[in-house]
Amino acid sequence: LERYRVDDAVDAIAVHGGSGAWGTLAVALFGQSSLLGTGLSPISQLLVQFLGIGVCFFWAFGVSYWLLRGINRWFPLRVSAEAEDIGLNYAEHKAKTDAYELLKIMDEHARTKDLSLRVPVDHFTEVGHIATRYNQVMNSLEDYAKRLETFNTQLEARVQSRTMELAQANANLQQLDRLKDEFLANTSHELRTPLNGIIGIAESLIDGITGKLSQATRENLSLIVVSGRRLSNLINDILDFSTLRQHAITLQPKSIALRELADIVLALSEGLVRHRPLQLVNGITNDLPPVQADENRLQQILHNLIGNAVKFTESGTITISAAVSEAAPEKKMVITVADTGMGIPAEKLTRIFESFEQADGSISRQYGGTGLGLAITRQLVESHDGNIWVESSVGVGSQFHFTLPLATSTDVAAIDTPVLSEPFHLSTLEPLATDPINLDLANSDHVLSPTAVTEVDEADQRFKILIVDDEPVNLRVLQNHLALENYAIAQATSGKDVFQIIERGFQPDLILLDVMMPHMTGYEVTRRLREKFSPNELPILMLTAKNQVTDLIEGLETGANDYLAKPVAKNELLARIKTHLRVSQLSVAYSRFVPHEFLQLLEKDSILDVNLGDQTQQEMSVLFADIRNFTALSEQMTPAENFRFINDYLSHMEPAIVENGGFIDKYIGDAIMALFPGDADNALQAAITMLRNLDAYNRDRIAKGYFSVYNGIGINFGPMMLGTVGGPSHMDSTVISDTVNLAARIEELTKQYEVPLLISRDTLIRLQNPDNYAYRLVDRVKVRGRTEPVSIFEVFNADPDALRNKKLQLKTVFETALARLNLKEYGAALQGFETCLEEIPEDVVSIRHRDFCRQQLRELGKSAPWKDIQRRSD
Structure with a gap:
């Protein structure tokens, strides 16, 4: 067929018909009759086959052939060679395109791993058959992937559930571990407290707190001490092991x-x-x-x-x-x-x-x-x-x-030579005591009242120590240790008792403070004490059974000076107490030269932190006080008498300053310069108290046959610079400001006006309530170093009652006359001052103003300055 290009409908029918006829005849000629199942002989069968062939030939060539040839003449049934080539090319192109699309989809699958992609299917081509099979494979893979995803989801849920169970189990184990550590720590504290009592009482007995003991008794007590310390070391071993196992050691x-x-x-x-x-x-x-x-x-x-x-x-x-x-x-x-x-x-x-x-x-x-x-x-x-x-x-x-x-x-370069450190956990080799010990503390006559305070005479120079512990045994141990050193002792069993004892006037030099106490821990007590007392003023030694690093850090951060773990070694305790008392006394000695308040203003904790040139700016009151005519008075005394007199006088003035929140910056001979960081009322109250103390001091001097002493006080308020000045080998604390200079000038004016206390207008307006004070405007004057006039006021609360009442009654008359004077209405002013002098003839301020008015009336246009004072009107 390919050789003769028999590919149209007409030729194909003839060719296929001939081939079919020959096939039929071949069956009849060569087939087995038994297999054909027709029951005919071969000759009969051949005739039958010829009959069929004849009928087919007739229809094919007798009817159909000629009919189709006629149609083909008018309507060609066979395509041209060009059309045939186009059709063949299209078929070949489509086959290649389908194969390319298949490969493209497969490549997309490999790249995206998207199992939902499918290949388009053409059921009449070989590529379509391949695509169909490929899609079937992808359907199977997608179904498997979905089942696998469902399995993974279920597996993840099971893993997550199991993980949560394991996490909860781990959390429970950690909680149990923490409870174990807390149990060890609490057990340690509970064991150390009685151990501290056992060891401390036994040691104090050995030291002879109750009198001399026999050698046998001392040896038995030594066994108690050794056994107690051995038990303490075993407790420390267990705690160290727990800390190391948790990797919590620092x-x-x-x-x-x-x-x-x-x-x-x-x-x-x-x-x-x-x-x-x-x-x-x-x-x-x-x-x-x-x-x-x-x-x-x-x-x-x-x-x-x-x-x-x-x-x-x-x-x-x-x-x-x-x-x-x-x-x-x-x-x-x-x-x-x-x-x-x-x-x-x-x-x-x-x-x-x-x-x-x-x-x-x-x-x-x-x-x-x-x-x-x-x-x-x-x-x-x-x-x-x-x-x-x-x-x-x-x-x-x-x-x-x-x-x-x-x-x-x-x-x-910084090699440390080791020194004897804290006591270590040495397990001693002596056998344990076997005899039971019975100590009935409840009925013991030696247990002191928790709030018992050792009475200390004011002249007693012994160091005062406050011991605080809620355990009476511990209080007894500490009292025994300290009694041998001749300390004055107060005792407290709670934080509340500490503050009550201090409020009653017992000012301790050092506090031994237990940490674990009911209602208020030692940490809380320390924080409250540090609000009032610095570490240098009041050393605090914490004594506790809690000996972990975190406990030590917390104790020192709250303000404690030192931290000792129970049971406390007596010699170590006494050594540390002596060291802290010595440091505290050095601090007190330094504060006599550089006040604590000055260090606080410079934001320094210790005088050791102060450097040359440190400075700060503050607004505060400055008070100057000076003895009048001291030069003349000193000429009547020997140098030794001068020193005794000045110290005696200053000792009566200083308390008033300190009690009102001020501190003395310096003594200048007989003069005092004091600073008040608070409001102006503190400075004014201090000045009034100083004048009243001076009045009492004079009455005592007169009774002893000595002359009276008078002073003047000037107060000003304003900004000032505080700092240190000097050189590399010597420096001093000082205050530099125009505010200070004006305060000194105001004090000098007290001599001119012969009044004991003058304040500036800046001070007056800074008072919380000026009406609480008896004051009056004295004058507006120009002082040295100032170009603008300054208003000065007399405060006469310390005057005798009769004089103070008269000044208050005449205050309006006096200040009206002063206003007339400043307006140069000398006649009206003179009349007002004379009215004041009729009631208070000794009022020097009114006398000077009256004399000035008279002079101005006599010599209009002439000035009459008083030394360094010049009126604004002139």
Whole structure:
């Protein structure tokens, strides 16, 4: 067919008809009759087939052939060669396009992973068949993906639910862990409180607080002290272990010289050796570099290792040695504690640093202990980025090695020579006392009233100490310790009692304060006390069973000077008390030269913080006071009498200033310059009190046969600069301002007007309520250094009652006359002043104004200045 291009309808029918006829005849000629199932013989079957072929031939060539040829003549049924080529090209192009679209969709699937994409299907092409199968595969994948997504969602929900369960379980475990830590801390506090009483009472008895005791009694009391401290050390071990396990320890690393620290540790450990033939040897050489470590914790590590060695060594030596190791990536110091003791079996070496493990269980019964010493030591070493290991041979001895980092080059210049630090957790070797102790505190005659205050005579120069604790036993312990040092003591059992005792007039030099008290903790008491007293004025030593770092930090941040953990060692307590009292007394001595208020204005905590040139600007009142005619008075006295007189006089003036919120900036001979940071009323009240004190002082002097003393006081209010002036070797605190200069000028005017107290207009308008004071305008004058006139007022509250009442009655008449004078109405002014003098003939102010008016009336146009005073009208 391809050879003859038989591809149109006409030729195809003939060709296919011939082929069909031959096929039919072939069946008849060569087919098996039995299989045909017609029942005819081959000849009959062939005739039948010829009949069929004939009929078909007739219709094909007799009818259809000629009909189709006729139609083809008028309507061509066969396409042209050009159209055929176009059709073939289109078919080929469509097949390639369908294949390209299929590949494009597949590429989109690979890129986007979108399983919802499908390929368009043409069911009559091979590509369409492929697309159909591809879409079927994608349908299966999409269904699988959906099922997988549903499974993942369910799985995530289950994981999230399980995670929440695990988180809740973890939170519950953490809560239990916190409760455990709180239990340990609370148990520690509850145990330390009675331990402090047991140890303190026993120590005070040994020291002879109740009288001399027999040697046997002293030895028994010593056993009580040793047993109590041993129990305290066991409690500390448990708390240290808990803190280290929680990684809550805070190190303070610094450069440390090993040999000196080892000397201290060995000296403290001598008491553990007792009478055994055992020698403690420091084998650390002086040429070793320093290490970088926390000094207190390093001492604890060495104490634990040496104490452990002492337990297992009956005789021989215990040696501390050290060497620099080059094996590690960086140089480290390897420290070794070696003993010649019983040694540790090999099977025990791997477990010796585990918690609650001991090489020999009988050790805990013989010497005591919790089995935590080496576990704590390991964690302390590891917290320093070091390692610890042990080498031991039974019957030969043991060597404990641990490493520490070397000090950096920047730290070597600041090597600290170790000093005796806080008491460490040394488990002593004495056996525990077995006899029960019964102390009936409730019925003891020695338990003092919680609010009992030791009466102190005002002339008593002993230091006054207030002890505060809610436990009567602790109060007794502290009282016994302090009584031996001859301190004056007051006691309180609560924070409320502290403030009541101070309000009743007992001003302590130092407070020993318990932290855990009902209603108001020691922290709260300290905060309230610091609102009134600075750390230098009133040292506060906190005594508590809470000895964690956070407790120490909180105590110091609230304002405490020091912090001691119970049970308190008596000698350490007394030493710290003496140190803080000494520092406080130095501060008090310094304050006599540089007032605390001056430091506060400069925002300094101590005189040590003050530098040359420190300054601040403030608005405040300044008061000048001076003895009139002191030069003439001093000529009548010897130098020694002059000093006694001035000190006596100033001692009567100073309290009025301090009680009214002021402080003395300086004494200038017999003169006083005082500053008042508060409102102007404080300065004015102080001045009035000073005049009344002077009146009482004069009455006493007259009774003793001495002459009276008179002074003048001037007050001004305004801005001023406070600071330090001087040179490198000497400086002084001072106040520089025009406000100060004017106050001094006003004080000088008291001599001219012969009145004891004058104030400026700025001071008057700063008073909270001027009507509470008896005052009058004296004059408007120009003073040296000022170009503008200044209004000055007399305050006469300290005058005798009769004189004060008359001045108040004539105040309007006097001030009206003064106004007439300033208006140059001399006649009317003169009349007013004469009216005042009729009632108060001794009023010098009215006398001077009257004389001035008379002079002006006689010599109009002429001025009559009074020394440094010039009237504005002139």
